[in-house]
Amino acid sequence: MFYTGYVALIGKPNAGKSSLVNALIGEKVAIVSRKPQTTRDNILGIYNREDCQIIFVDTPGVHHSKNSLDSTMMKNVRTALAGVDLVLYLIDGTTIPDEEELSYIEHINCDKLVVRTKTDLKGQKSFESDLEVSSITGDNLERLIEVIKGYLSAHEKPFYVYPPDYYTDKSVKFIIAEEIRENALNNLEREIPHGVAVEIIRFDEREDIVFIDADIVCEQESHKGIIIGKGGNLLKKIGVNVRRFAEDLLGKKIMLKLFVKVEKDWRNKPQKIKNLGY
Numbered sequence: 001m002f003y004t005g006y007v008a009l010i011g012k013p014n015a016g017k018s019s020l021v022n023a024l025i026g027e028k029v030a031i032v033s034r035k036p037q038t039t040r041d042n043i044l045g046i047y048n049r050e051d052c053q054i055i056f057v058d059t060p061g062v063h064h065s066k067n068s069l070d071s072t073m074m075k076n077v078r079t080a081l082a083g084v085d086l087v088l089y090l091i092d093g094t095t096i097p098d099e100e101e102l103s104y105i106e107h108i109n110c111d112k113l114v115v116r117t118k119t120d121l122k123g124q125k126s127f128e129s130d131l132e133v134s135s136i137t138g139d140n141l142e143r144l145i146e147v148i149k150g151y152l153s154a155h156e157k158p159f160y161v162y163p164p165d166y167y168t169d170k171s172v173k174f175i176i177a178e179e180i181r182e183n184a185l186n187n188l189e190r191e192i193p194h195g196v197a198v199e200i201i202r203f204d205e206r207e208d209i210v211f212i213d214a215d216i217v218c219e220q221e222s223h224k225g226i227i228i229g230k231g232g233n234l235l236k237k238i239g240v241n242v243r244r245f246a247e248d249l250l251g252k253k254i255m256l257k258l259f260v261k262v263e264k265d266w267r268n269k270p271q272k273i274k275n276l277g278y
Helices: 017-025 068-081 099-106 141-149 172-185 221-228 230-250 270-275
Strands: 002-011 043-049 052-058 086-092 112-117 153-155 197-205 209-218 253-262
Touching: 002 017, 002 141, 017 043, 017 052, 017 112, 017 141, 052 141, 112 141, 172 197, 172 209, 172 230, 209 221, 209 230, 221 230, 221 253, 230 253
Parallel strands: 002 052, 002 086, 086 112, 209 253
Antiparallel strands: 002 153, 043 052, 197 209
16 A cells, blocks of 8 residues: 655644654755744655655744744644644653643644654653654654554555655755755844845856855844854855755755845735745
8 A cells, every 4th residue: 555645743843843854854854943933934845655655744833923924934834734634743852741732732623643752852751642753863753654654545556746756845945045044043142043034036057056146134234243243254154054055955066145134124024024935
């Protein structure tokens, strides 16, 4: 039999959703950061094997909305819940779910599994879950796939929603924009990361070289200098890391130019949010 279906990953910020998707797919589908609310859009990670195609939907962390961007992110979570075969609700194994979270889980009106993540870390808490996994050690990931298959549609012959060599639905432009944002997130402190977005201005792919221009968008003029860094050092560091990633991804020489642009209060501008792809 061949199993096909959609599985949504839901949970609070930093529950380990993106890490789990990347570990299962074996490719960098979604960016990962210790900063909360890293994922802003629903991202598909496509798991292909000789007996199944499982389409994982990585979603933004469940949180209370403070601005238009937050509202858009929570809308993406609700959209992901519609039409999936199974919901994996992820809980960080070093935390205990509160009453609000337990109530949220209880009111998910479709098949669901509560998955305890980060079991490789110290300080594990005891709470009821259906499965325990670690994206770092790979513990129980094969078991998770086998359990998921029991909730999917079964077919006599291979049935692919996406070509079997696809591992995500996102474009190369989106993946590179997210890689830029990940590098910014991991090098910035305090509230600045939440106000950072990336917009690809130019993507010109030729036979053996790709020209990419991108704006790192921030909300305040004072943040611009911090992102650039002393003598441009931080921006250069981001550029070096992203260029290396893009060259590995595309197998071509990359000419990357990064700029920092101030767009005041962009997180409360629905049209800007839409233009940025969220």
